[in-house]
Amino acid sequence: MAKKWNLIVDVARCDNCRLCFLAVKDEYVGNDFPGYSAAQPAQGQHKWLDIQRKERGAYPLVQTRFMPVMCNHCDDAPCIKAATDGAVRKRPDGIVIIDPEKSKGQKKIAAACPYGAIFWNEEKQIPQAWTFDAHLLDEGWTRTRAEQACPLNVFRTIQVEDGEMQRIQVEEGLEVLRPELGTKPRICYKNLHMITKCFVAGTVVTNADGVEECAAGAEVVLTHDGREVGRATTDLFGEFTIDRLEPGSGGYHLEVTGSSGRFSTQFDLGNESPYLGVMTLGTTSK
Ligand code: SF4
Numbered sequence: 001m002a003k004k005w006n007l008i009v010d011v012a013r014c015d016n017c018r019l020c021f022l023a024v025k026d027e028y029v030g031n032d033f034p035g036y037s038a039a040q041p042a043q044g045q046h047k048w049l050d051i052q053r054k055e056r057g058a059y060p061l062v063q064t065r066f067m068p069v070m071c072n073h074c075d076d077a078p079c080i081k082a083a084t085d086g087a088v089r090k091r092p093d094g095i096v097i098i099d100p101e102k103s104k105g106q107k108k109i110a111a112a113c114p115y116g117a118i119f120w121n122e123e124k125q126i127p128q129a130w131t132f133d134a135h136l137l138d139e140g141w142t143r144t145r146a147e148q149a150c151p152l153n154v155f156r157t158i159q160v161e162d163g164e165m166q167r168i169q170v171e172e173g174l175e176v177l178r179p180e181l182g183t184k185p186r187i188c189y190k191n192l193h194m195i196t197k198c199f200v201a202g203t204v205v206t207n208a209d210g211v212e213e214c215a216a217g218a219e220v221v222l223t224h225d226g227r228e229v230g231r232a233t234t235d236l237f238g239e240f241t242i243d244r245l246e247p248g249s250g251g252y253h254l255e256v257t258g259s260s261g262r263f264s265t266q267f268d269l270g271n272e273s274p275y276l277g278v279m280t281l282g283t284t285s286k
């Protein structure tokens with residue numbers, strides 16, 4: 001079995017500094033790599049690597065996460081199927097290359113990508129996407145420009161057999177973008193739930209003679225259809241979050257137990273991550 005290139009992207013590590021974005025611009029703007037890619041235009045919205053942003057939660061517990069996105073180098077790529085004359089090809093090492101000569105005039109290639117990863121070069125009349133820095137890997141590089149530029153180790157380029165990659169995916173809980181499309185991306189994400197799932201948050205307090213105190217160390221248990229789906233302990237501020245909840249999954253029951261009593265409540269989960277407010281231990285359940 002041949003070893004193929006894969007890229008692992010850890011959403012939890014990215015802080016939106018955009019050095020990777022600049023490294024990709026530095027590599028491709030104005031530079032032709034014959035057989036791999038024509039120069040990226042200096043102007044226009046050409047984001048061969050882009051940083052997407054996701055805000056989750058409600059005041060006062062709000063999180064903002066960032067996710068680098070690029071061509072996924074899919075094993076079952078719609079762009080390859082849309083191309084004529086073999087203008088888009090899958091290399092034996094897994095990388096998808098849009099031929100800068102053969103693809104001339106084939107706007108349908110850009111339209112075929114369900115991830116919006118292909119950009120149309122109006123001046124040259126060609127579709128273009130991030131090439132996984134194939135011209136550098138072929139020279140012996142083992143890391144992409146973006147990976148080298150990233151100060152927080154968000155990216156991990158690995159060249160392994162597919163069986164080994166499947167093992168790593170399971171072991172590290174990696175996911176691909178929009179798996180329901182069946183395109184089999186070679187870019188995998190760690191902690192993707194920070195973008196795709198919801199969390200529930202709240203603040204737990206005690207009330208002794210009218211004085212409110214943060215309830216640190218209270219146990220919070222979340223159930224859905226009678227089954228436990230999450231558990232947390234409140235921090236020094238009495239706050240908790242329980243993550244990885246499926247958006248739009250309906251009714252939940254939350255039970256909090258602390259040294260001064262219990263509190264329970266119910267809520268319906270829509271597409272946003274709710275903040276359940278301040279919960280006072282020992283008060284009547286809602
Ligand atoms: S992400 Fe889009 S451009 Fe890249 S291989 Fe998949 S379908 Fe093609």
Ligand code: SF4
Nearest residue numbers: 014015017018020150
């Ligand atoms: S360089 Fe790293 S931390 Fe900065 S935006 Fe890119 S992936 Fe995120």
